[in-house]
Amino acid sequence: MCGRYTLAKDPLRLREHFNLRSTPAWGARYNIAPAQTVPVIAAAAGEREWGLAQWGLRPAWAAAAPDAPPRPPFINARGETIATKPAFRGAFRQRRCLLPADGFYEWRTEGGQKQPSYFRRRDGGLFAFAAVWEPIAAPGAAGGGNRGCAIVTTQANELVAAYHDRMPVMLHPSQYDIWLRAAPAAAAELLRPYAAEEMAAYPVAPRWVNSARFDGPECVVAVPQAASG
Numbered sequence: 001m002c003g004r005y006t007l008a009k010d011p012l013r014l015r016e017h018f019n020l021r022s023t024p025a026w027g028a029r030y031n032i033a034p035a036q037t038v039p040v041i042a043a044a045a046g047e048r049e050w051g052l053a054q055w056g057l058r059p060a061w062a063a064a065a066p067d068a069p070p071r072p073p074f075i076n077a078r079g080e081t082i083a084t085k086p087a088f089r090g091a092f093r094q095r096r097c098l099l100p101a102d103g104f105y106e107w108r109t110e111g112g113q114k115q116p117s118y119f120r121r122r123d124g125g126l127f128a129f130a131a132v133w134e135p136i137a138a139p140g141a142a143g144g145g146n147r148g149c150a151i152v153t154t155q156a157n158e159l160v161a162a163y164h165d166r167m168p169v170m171l172h173p174s175q176y177d178i179w180l181r182a183a184p185a186a187a188a189e190l191l192r193p194y195a196a197e198e199m200a201a202y203p204v205a206p207r208w209v210n211s212a213r214f215d216g217p218e219c220v221v222a223v224p225q226a227a228s229g
Helices: 011-018 059-066 087-092 173-181 184-189
Strands: 005-007 029-032 038-044 047-055 076-078 096-101 103-110 115-120 127-135 149-155 166-168 200-201
Touching: 011 096, 038 127, 038 149, 038 173, 059 200, 076 087, 076 166, 087 096, 087 127, 087 184, 096 149, 096 173, 127 173
Parallel strands: 047 149, 076 149
Antiparallel strands: 005 029, 005 103, 038 047, 038 096, 096 127, 103 115, 115 200, 127 149, 149 166
């Protein structure tokens, strides 16, 4: 799964990497959490459009059942079932998007404590999560616009598997337009693990990462395993 990630690169680098018409307004974030406002990039009139969304997708039919108990929005969508599961199949066909990122966190229990590690590209560069979005009824309270989104996940590669059996689908720049614009069958071909040899991981301090209240550069500072608490 993916439950926390980072996007700390300079806006000028975001504009260049994602081939955007204008420089996005975005401050460095080191501990992005579900329900928060996140940037999304969608296809629009032959270009890539930068916008904002809430991290958490509620399918349209869920809002049509007022007597049903509320359920939390989906923050992830399994790639293996995204084309058929009612919660995601419409969005997969018509509302795919990119979530810009430069790393993400996963946890495992060590000595009775949840120990996070930070995963990124080996060269430290930008990438995008494959994601889907749905409209929501009203603008988000945190400024997330009128969309909710979910990150697509797949089976973990060898590096991530030591922490979790799932990982987010990470896309190369050459795959961005395929995900945004291609037919569903072609987009589905991208839903596979990122090459482990192209990634790096290291432990980070639980005191910062384990609470979404903290969102500073301390979150991504590597710490020795024995001193990670």
